[in-house]
Amino acid sequence: MNNIKELMASKLPPKGKKYLTRPSFYFLLKMLTAFWRPQKDRWPQKISFSFYLDLLYRAYRKKHPVVWTNVYTPPELIWALGGTPFMPEIFAAVAASLGLAPFFLKKAEQAWYSSDLCSFHRGALGMMHSRLVPPPDLILATNQLCDGAIKFLEAASAFYRCPFYLLHIPYPVTSPAQAQTWLAKELAALVRDLKPLLPVTPHTINGVVNHSNQAREYLLAVNRLRQQIPSPYRGREALSDVTMHLLALGTTYGTTFYHHLADNLSERVKNKRPVLPQQKYRLLWLHFRPYYPNFLFDFLEEHYGAVIAFEEVNAVTWEKLSVADFWFSLAAKILSNPLWGQAGRRAAQAVSLARLYQVHGVIHFAQGGCRQSNGGVFLLRETLRNLKIPFLNLEGDCIDERNFMAGQTMTRLESFLEMLEG
Amino acid sequence: MIAAGIDVGSNTTKVVILKNGEWVGDALVLTGADNRSSVEKALAQAVKAAGIKQTEITQYVATGYGRINIPFADRKVTEISCHGRGAHTVFPGTRTVIDVGGQDSKVIRVDASGRVADFIMNDKCAAGTGRFLEVMARALEITLTEMAAVAGKSKNPVTISNTCTVFAESEVISYLAQGLPKEDIIRGLHEAVVDRIESMALRLGIEPEVTMTGGVALNTAIVTSLSKRLKLTILLPPQPQLIGAYGAALIATNQA
Structure with a gap:
């Protein structure tokens, strides 16, 4: 108990913490960002940056209840309820990109979280124990995709003494239609339970649905443009953009971000400005990427002319949301995720993306401790191998740079590319 | 045509020299803390064993974990490709x-x-x-x-x-x-x-x-x-620890 108290009273990191947890800090940054006039190519980055500042401003301002949830909970659900969605796993990736993850990971390990736990969750827990994330008013966990997420969000609920809700998502195995009906009822029941905290209105649903559907159209356009050879967009950037897709859909930020991105890519294709004019190899990336500074993608481009042409996490797998039948369409969106359910679904998607994007090989980034992804590697490999699509299972860590073995990772990647070279 | 394959491993550094595809010299030294000096030492020994001058070597391929640390290598290839090539050539x-x-x-x-x-x-x-x-x-x-x-x-x-x-x-x-x-x-x-x-x-x-x-x-x-x-x-193979360097030398020969 003393340990928990000590951790809760933690003052780390000492400098800057009081500013980082004030809404005025983010408001000021938002104002300053308004004066930022990047080149047209960088405009989506400005929107993404502004979105995060606005999200943190909203979350610290506390005008709208802050709802902590896990990645792959559709953000439209929480935006429609009038809440502010906050996905700590995404902020663990942000911390990693700033080189801060080791500090937070150590903090989590000091609080008895095993180093075997997925580093997305450990990083998020470390941020929580450091009190450097906006505290939740309630927690809405889903069992999609991983069990570890429920456990870490349950720990957060105990830490902040806030209510915990769990949305149970069925595996769409035998009867997808039945699963959808069942999930739509679950969603409606959840919304009823949440009503005292998050009163949903038809007006907000309408806005969220419109924004989500518009963003979906733009994202589809982006994905179509990315089929061009040579590639007009870097997979490494797209693997960062995925956070917009995970968190900003249903907002004006999501719509404008993908609108600008689609325009940019269209212009790059029209003006023949690929990311790598001498592109030799196109690769499909499965799972997320290492978010801490690393050389992998530069190395692939510079030494082998290899680009990540597409990533499974950016695929649009869902149909438009419906205002008239919001919960039912949201249930369909949730269940359409090929990463959820049997591994065969994911393997089938990998094959279809490999063909659509005309890739030379597929890399699965095997995040340490990620059972939902690594558990299906055999099936993935066999499915791709049977179709003679080269496959590399690249073991590593998205967040914990202490687990990044530069030499070994490079040898695996280089060997894979040498294999493609023949 | 003379080519050299250099395999900088964690324990030992190996060099194999091929003259027109024929194995004419080799060397194996401890890698130690200084990769470059172990490469120089191994090269000097292999050159001596081959009875040639180092200036006669026209192609170098480096492999092994220390391959990135050999600035004069014409090409760097992973040990996976090199061992594959070397072993397949022997058998x-x-x-x-x-x-x-x-x-x-x-x-x-x-x-x-x-x-x-x-x-x-x-x-x-x-x-x-x-x-x-x-x-x-x-x-x-x-x-x-x-x-x-x-x-x-x-x-x-x-x-x-x-x-x-x-x-x-x-x-x-x-x-x-x-x-x-x-x-x-x-x-x-x-x-x-x-x-x-x-x-x-x-x-x-x-x-x-x-x-x-x-x-x-x-x-x-x-x-x-x-x-x-x-x-x-x-x-x-007769000298299994040299097969990576042999594969590197074969790749060097083929690309010349």
Whole structure:
């Protein structure tokens, strides 16, 4: 108990913490960002940056209840309820990109979280124990995709003494239609339970649905443009953009971000400005990427002319949301995720993306401790191998740079590319 | 045309020199802390053995973990491709190469032309590599060359249950404290290494003929045990630890 108290009273990191947890800090940054006039190519980055500042401003301002949830909970659900969605796993990736993850990971390990736990969750827990994330008013966990997420969000609920809700998502195995009906009822029941905290209105649903559907159209356009050879967009950037897709859909930020991105890519294709004019190899990336500074993608481009042409996490797998039948369409969106359910679904998607994007090989980034992804590697490999699509299972860590073995990772990647070279 | 293959491994640096595709000289030195000076030393020895001048070498290909640290190399190629190429050239029927070096172990599938078709490498752990045996030899106060012979005398090998090298060393010390015969402990250690290699080989899938390369291939106890487990004959090149450098030299020759 003393340990928990000590951790809760933690003052780390000492400098800057009081500013980082004030809404005025983010408001000021938002104002300053308004004066930022990047080149047209960088405009989506400005929107993404502004979105995060606005999200943190909203979350610290506390005008709208802050709802902590896990990645792959559709953000439209929480935006429609009038809440502010906050996905700590995404902020663990942000911390990693700033080189801060080791500090937070150590903090989590000091609080008895095993180093075997997925580093997305450990990083998020470390941020929580450091009190450097906006505290939740309630927690809405889903069992999609991983069990570890429920456990870490349950720990957060105990830490902040806030209510915990769990949305149970069925595996769409035998009867997808039945699963959808069942999930739509679950969603409606959840919304009823949440009503005292998050009163949903038809007006907000309408806005969220419109924004989500518009963003979906733009994202589809982006994905179509990315089929061009040579590639007009870097997979490494797209693997960062995925956070917009995970968190900003249903907002004006999501719509404008993908609108600008689609325009940019269209212009790059029209003006023949690929990311790598001498592109030799196109690769499909499965799972997320290492978010801490690393050389992998530069190395692939510079030494082998290899680009990540597409990533499974950016695929649009869902149909438009419906205002008239919001919960039912949201249930369909949730269940359409090929990463959820049997591994065969994911393997089938990998094959279809490999063909659509005309890739030379597929890399699965095997995040340490990620059972939902690594558990299906055999099936993935066999499915791709049977179709003679080269496959590399690249073991590593998205967040914990202490687990990044530069030499070994490079040898695996280089060997894979040498294999493609023949 | 004279080409050199340089393999900078974690333990040793190897150089093979080919003249018009013929193996004319080689050298093997300890890598130590300074990669560049070990490369210079190995090159000087190999050049002397080949009876040529270093200036006559027109192509260099570097491989091994230290390949990035050889600025004069014309090309840098991974040890996976080099061992595949080298083993396939020595035994053209080779379809699977098992390379166990100081810090890495790999199983490589090659096609009929010696190109890498698939591969698998050990994870971050040192178990199943030469380093594991080195650490254990030190704990047992025995040389690496003596290990294989001593393991052959074992009647009742112990089970080493830890895959972590540090914990396995503690396990060895605990067996010694229990008074168990050294040969049984050493044989147990060999079986632990073979376990790891066998597991990787079966994971990737074995296609005969199988050739073993790398320094650990010099350990007959490991080769015999692995051969029994996989139920096939393992081919051994005359100098298995030089096969990576040989493959690099072959690649250098072909690209000239």
